[in-house]
Amino acid sequence: MRxxxxxxxxxxxxxxxxxxxxxxxxxxxxxxIGNAVAFQEYDPYIADNAFQxxxxxxxxxxxxxxxxxxxxxxxxxxxxxxxxxxIQLTLFFPVPVVLALFVHSFARPRVRAxxxxxxxxxxxxxxVLVITVFQQMFGGAGLVAQVLRDRGHEGFDLMTxxxxxKFLVTFELVWKDAGWGVIVFLAALAAVSxxxxxxxxxxxxxxxxxxxxxxxxxxxxxxxLLLVLQVGNALTxxxxxxxxxxxxxxPTASEVLDTYVWNTGLDNGNFGYGTAIxxxxxxxxxxxxxxxxxxxxxxxxxxxxxx
Amino acid sequence: xxxxxxxxxxxxHSAGSGPHSPGSGPNRRAFLASAGFAVLSVAGAGPxxxxxxxxxxxxxxxxxxxxxxxxxxxxxxxxxxxPDIPAKxxxxxxxxxxxxxxxxxxxxxxxxxxxxxxxxxxxxxxxxPEQGNPYWTAMDEAAGVRVKWQNQQGDTYGQKLGAVLAxxxxxxxxxxxxxxxxxxxxxxxxxxxxxxxxxxxxxxxxKYPNLAAIPTGAWQRSVFGGKLRGLPMPAPTTPNIAxxxxxxxxxxxxxxxxxxxxEFYDLCKQLNAPRSRVWACGDMxxxxxxxxxxxxxxxxxxxxxxGHLVNxxxxxxxxxxxxxxxxxYSAGFVHPDAKAETGSIGDLCASGKVWMYCHDLxxxxxxxxxxxxxxxxxxxxxxxxxxxxxxxxxxxxxxxxDMWTFISEKADERTVRDILAxxxxxxxxxxxKEQRLRMYGVEGVHHTLKDGVLTKNGKGNNEVFSxxxxxxxxxxxVAYADLPDxxxxxxxxxxRQGAHTRKPLFHGMMIIEPTRxxxxxxxxxxxxxxxxxxxxxxxxxxxxxxxxxxxxxxKLRDWYRKLLDETGDSAS
Numbered sequence: 082m083r084x085x086x087x088x089x090x091x092x093x094x095x096x097x098x099x100x101x102x103x104x105x106x107x108x109x110x111x112x113x114i115g116n117a118v119a120f121q122e123y124d125p126y127i128a129d130n131a132f133q134x135x136x137x138x139x140x141x142x143x144x145x146x147x148x149x150x151x152x153x154x155x156x157x158x159x160x161x162x163x164x165x166x167x168i169q170l171t172l173f174f175p176v177p178v179v180l181a182l183f184v185h186s187f188a189r190p191r192v193r194a195x196x197x198x199x200x201x202x203x204x205x206x207x208x209v210l211v212i213t214v215f216q217q218m219f220g221g222a223g224l225v226a227q228v229l230r231d232r233g234h235e236g237f238d239l240m241t242x243x244x245x246x247k248f249l250v251t252f253e254l255v256w257k258d259a260g261w262g263v264i265v266f267l268a269a270l271a272a273v274s275x276x277x278x279x280x281x282x283x284x285x286x287x288x289x290x291x292x293x294x295x296x297x298x299x300x301x302x303x304x305x306l307l308l309v310l311q312v313g314n315a316l317t318x319x320x321x322x323x324x325x326x327x328x329x330x331x332p333t334a335s336e337v338l339d340t341y342v343w344n345t346g347l348d349n350g351n352f353g354y355g356t357a358i359x360x361x362x363x364x365x366x367x368x369x370x371x372x373x374x375x376x377x378x379x380x381x382x383x384x385x386x387x388x
Numbered sequence: 389x390x391x392x393x394x395x396x397x398x399x400x401h402s403a404g405s406g407p408h409s410p411g412s413g414p415n416r417r418a419f420l421a422s423a424g425f426a427v428l429s430v431a432g433a434g435p436x437x438x439x440x441x442x443x444x445x446x447x448x449x450x451x452x453x454x455x456x457x458x459x460x461x462x463x464x465x466x467x468x469x470x471p472d473i474p475a476k477x478x479x480x481x482x483x484x485x486x487x488x489x490x491x492x493x494x495x496x497x498x499x500x501x502x503x504x505x506x507x508x509x510x511x512x513x514x515x516x517p518e519q520g521n522p523y524w525t526a527m528d529e530a531a532g533v534r535v536k537w538q539n540q541q542g543d544t545y546g547q548k549l550g551a552v553l554a555x556x557x558x559x560x561x562x563x564x565x566x567x568x569x570x571x572x573x574x575x576x577x578x579x580x581x582x583x584x585x586x587x588x589x590x591x592x593x594x595k596y597p598n599l600a601a602i603p604t605g606a607w608q609r610s611v612f613g614g615k616l617r618g619l620p621m622p623a624p625t626t627p628n629i630a631x632x633x634x635x636x637x638x639x640x641x642x643x644x645x646x647x648x649x650x651e652f653y654d655l656c657k658q659l660n661a662p663r664s665r666v667w668a669c670g671d672m673x674x675x676x677x678x679x680x681x682x683x684x685x686x687x688x689x690x691x692x693x694x695g696h697l698v699n700x701x702x703x704x705x706x707x708x709x710x711x712x713x714x715x716x717y718s719a720g721f722v723h724p725d726a727k728a729e730t731g732s733i734g735d736l737c738a739s740g741k742v743w744m745y746c747h748d749l750x751x752x753x754x755x756x757x758x759x760x761x762x763x764x765x766x767x768x769x770x771x772x773x774x775x776x777x778x779x780x781x782x783x784x785x786x787x788x789x790d791m792w793t794f795i796s797e798k799a800d801e802r803t804v805r806d807i808l809a810x811x812x813x814x815x816x817x818x819x820x821k822e823q824r825l826r827m828y829g830v831e832g833v834h835h836t837l838k839d840g841v842l843t844k845n846g847k848g849n850n851e852v853f854s855x856x857x858x859x860x861x862x863x864x865x866v867a868y869a870d871l872p873d874x875x876x877x878x879x880x881x882x883x884r885q886g887a888h889t890r891k892p893l894f895h896g897m898m899i900i901e902p903t904r905x906x907x908x909x910x911x912x913x914x915x916x917x918x919x920x921x922x923x924x925x926x927x928x929x930x931x932x933x934x935x936x937x938x939x940x941x942x943k944l945r946d947w948y949r950k951l952l953d954e955t956g957d958s959a960s
Contacts, residue, residue: 124572124903125553125554125572125576126572126573126575126576126579126580127575129556130555131554131555134554213730216725216731220725220728220730221723221725221727222665222667222723222724222741226724227665230662231663236724238724238727238728240724240728240730241727241728241921328728328917329729329730330923331914331917331918331921331923331924332914332918333924345907345910347547347550349570349571349906349907349910350570350571350572350573351571351907
């Protein structure tokens with residue numbers, strides 16, 4: 082009786098949630114059934130639809146997971162993925178924060194709007210375009226190399242150097258997406274009451290003091306939240322971007338888990354193994370989120386959810 | 389092939405960018421196999437479907453002997469117009485003149501289609517034309533069908549194909565290029581597509597005279613899992629990858645095309661000038677396969693040495709070709725964009741930034757057609773393959789068909805007949821009204837013919853794409869009436885290379901390896917690129933080859949040995 086009463090009371094809200102719930106169910110929960118193929122020698126072509134194909138494919142137990150343990154290419158992908166994640170965490174993550182503080186410091190709204198527009202723009206370029214721009218600038222036949230050659234130096238080719246590749250992808254990511262990342266931080270800064278700045282100014286705090294004591298603490302919860310989410314995505318470090326540059330530097334430097342799944346699972350048709358790697362990746366991500374959230378709690382932040 | 393160009397009979401392939409082949413080095417998948425003449429392996433009372441290896445699926449192996457003979461359509465030659473350059477050594481035939489519409493013959497006297505509606509999934513290299521455009525309408529009308537095209541970008545076609553075949557709604561007809569026959573796709577074909585034997589085998593093909601004129605070798609490559617399932621697009625058996633050079637610039641500088649590996653290297657040294665933003669060459673690895681006589685790829689990657697099967701990856705030629713290509717890179721002769729596999733090296737050659745590069749033969753016409761608009765003297769030609777120390781090269785024949793259309797198993801008889809009617813229409817030979825309509829659209833709407841020169845207009849370029857020819861094509865031909873010197877150059881090059889072409893083992897057979905070996909060769913493609921670019925050593929290839937042996941290569945060898953014992957040596 083009580084439940085029915087509540088249902089009736091919240092009917093409008095529930096109806097509004099329904100489409101989203103359906104989407105979640107159809108596109109996130111139903112496909113989870115597909116994870117079963119990680120325990121199969123799955124062949125999607127032996128039957129008329131995926132469910133029949135699953136019913137007919139032979140079961141192999143944990144065979145794919147065992148194979149992962151001594152698959153040297155898999156571990157190479159894990160190493161590359163983690164290295165790129167750590168580099169991006171240290172070199173990419175702080176950039177939007179700094180940019181947000183910088184943009185926020187512009188007093189005139191018009192200047193601020195122009196700065197924001199310029200910063201957002203590269204986000205809307207496709208990876209193909211971003212990489213082409215980089216090739217034109219830093220490739221062996223690019224602008225920088227030509228300027229060097231014109232001055233009698235050796236050429237220079239950033240795009241095909243496996244040793245610098247992980248920094249190159251971070252560099253590309255900064256150029257493309259750091260501006261976009263500013264939005265969240267600017268919103269957090271906008272939420273700070275002007276009274277605080279005025280009070281601080283009255284107390285004689287200079288710009289640096291105000292940043293340290295007002296702006297950064299205002300950003301702290303957002304930073305903590307994004308950090309936790311970022312860590313949860315540690316094994317997802319860019320797919321298209323890396324796939325496009327695979328030949329330029331070779332798989333030893335560039336193969337990450339997502340591209341490896343693509344190559345073995347889809348390209349070579351080893352669907353079962355690809356799915357198994359996907360599961361490992363998902364479980365790892367979940368554990369990382371728990372861990373990072375715990376760390377956030379210990380530092381007195383809220384994290385993704387409360388205790 | 390440039391998307392709009394008439395058929396060269398060679399395999400069309402990507403020149404744009406995409407996750408698979410960023411850049412425009414020749415698409416590896418267009419090069420999957422090389423093979424030779426349309427000769428059937430004649431084993432008197434050979435085995436039926438040769439499935440060996442034990443416990444294999446019914447689709448593995450190949451089909452030979454009487455079983456094969458019974459499947460193949462009876463060949464009835466057709467030549468409406470005699471080619472100016474008859475086919476020789478496995479080349480295409482060449483036509484250098486465009487006939488006025490009034491002189492065109494009729495290749496389909498009676499409309500065979502019965503007005504059925506069906507869907508066709510096909511790759512396209514270019515923009516997808518609008519449904520119901522005048523070209524498609526005219527084709528539908530003439531063939532008596534109503535096609536709903538599902539065109540997908542050619543560069544990423546394989547990704548779509550895998551998903552579509554795995555779904556429960558396979559289109560009525562699906563075009564599958566040979567380079568997409570990776571992973572589990574070959575067995576998918578045997579599972580999902582109809583047996584066309586009841587419609588085409590033996591004399592039954594007589595109903596479709598243009599299909600009956602398709603060379604028998606192309607049909608043999610269309611037998612999947614013991615049944616005739618594919619409608620082939622026949623291809624010349626001569627090499628498909630050509631080492632191009634700027635003949636006009638060579639002449640201007642008083643240079644000659646190289647005739648040995650050392651000469652090529654010395655020439656590169658002379659021409660390379662990064663300071664002036666000019667490089668000697670693009671990635672030459674694929675040309676190196678030809679120069680060093682490297683075996684083709686799966687499944688034609690075996691040769692007999694003292695009675696033992698030796699694989700491409702185990703041969704010295706393979707290592708030598710890699711070593712030579714690597715030297716070109718380390719000397720700095722290769723354009724940086726080729727190293728990064730980005731952009732179009734062919735365009736760089738056309739604009740004089742690169743002297744030599746290798747690509748699908750279709751670039752011969754493709755580049756000339758674009759460049760001659762502004763520069764009448766533009767001449768890009770391919771030099772002849774040479775052995776490393778000069779002299780005649782060892783080249784391997786390509787398969788006589790490397791692209792097919794398959795018809796869904798679920799299509800009813802009427803639909804199958806309508807699709808065959810359209811295929812028969814598309815396979816109309818050069819010199820027919822049907823062929824003119826297929827290649828150039830409607831006169832006055834899509835093209836004009838003035839002073840013997842056929843020109844597609846803007847509308848023609850936007851609507852008339854090579855999609856119908858994938859349904860089925862006549863015996864290979866090159867016909868560029870607008871650039872007769874290009875036609876002569878291409879066919880002449882094919883014939884000269886064809887003279888040095890030999891058939892690999894299992895030539896012309898459609899072989900489906902057991903699925904447990906599908907990943908065995910996966911590592912080599914990356915490794916080749918790593919080695920030539922100097923990121924790995926040639927000794928790493930030796931190690932990979934020994935891993936390959938112990939990881940299943942020797943077992944695969946036994947599997948092929950049994951196959952060879954049963955089918956006989958087609959190369960002999």
